[in-house]
Amino acid sequence: MRFPTVAAAIIAGAIILPAGTALADGDAAAGEKVFKKCMSCHTVEAGKTKATGPNLLGVVGRKAGTADYKYSDALIQAGEGGLVWTPEALDDYIEDPKEFLAAQLGIDKSKVKNKMAFKLKKDDQRADVIAYLSSLSN
Numbered sequence: 001m002r003f004p005t006v007a008a009a010i011i012a013g014a015i016i017l018p019a020g021t022a023l024a025d026g027d028a029a030a031g032e033k034v035f036k037k038c039m040s041c042h043t044v045e046a047g048k049t050k051a052t053g054p055n056l057l058g059v060v061g062r063k064a065g066t067a068d069y070k071y072s073d074a075l076i077q078a079g080e081g082g083l084v085w086t087p088e089a090l091d092d093y094i095e096d097p098k099e100f101l102a103a104q105l106g107i108d109k110s111k112v113k114n115k116m117a118f119k120l121k122k123d124d125q126r127a128d129v130i131a132y133l134s135s136l137s138n
Contacts, residue, residue, distance in 0.1 A: 026124075031132025034125045041118070044136055053116070059085050060134045072114045078104040087130045094120045094129065 035044070041053030049055050054069035065071040065079030078101055083089065093100040097116040102109040120126050 026127030026129070026131030026134075028128070028131040028135040031125075031128035031130065031135075034120075034129050035132055037120070038118070038129070041116075044133070056133055057136055060087060060090070060130070061085065064089075074101045074105060074112050074114050081105070087134060090130050090133070091126050094126050 035042075038053075038056075041050060042056050043050055044055065044057045046057055049068060054067040054071070059067075062085050063079050064083040064085055065076040071079075081104065083104055085093075089100075092103075093116075096119050097114050098109050098112045101112045101114055105112070120129065
């Protein structure tokens with residue numbers, strides 16, 4: 001009875017692969033330019049912080065809600081539930097933060113209280129910003 005498990009894994013991989021491939025195609029240099037839209041709230045400068053958003057230096061691979069910042073309860077709960085900022089998770093979050101957190105927490109979107117209201121709707125811009133953030137390290 002291992003076949004259904006293996007088949008499910010193959011199908012899941014096929015579904016996930018296109019998103020990962022698109023994200024891998026992001027251009028870090030272009031992402032640095034797109035990140036200017038984010039700089040009113042965020043920084044990527046070591047040792048710096050802003051009152052309006054967390055420092056995103058080293059965000060890729062970090063557990064959600066754990067950097068030095070006063071996060072919303074929803075984001076803290078998602079992190080406590082195991083959310084780690086993978087490129088795919090960042091892509092979904094940046095596209096629609098409230099929708100993403102609602103799905104993570106299994107609650108209605110109208111009940112999500114989150115500080116990030118900005119949405120980056122263009123797929124290529126999200127891929128570029130994520131490539132930029134992925135290129136940075138602490």
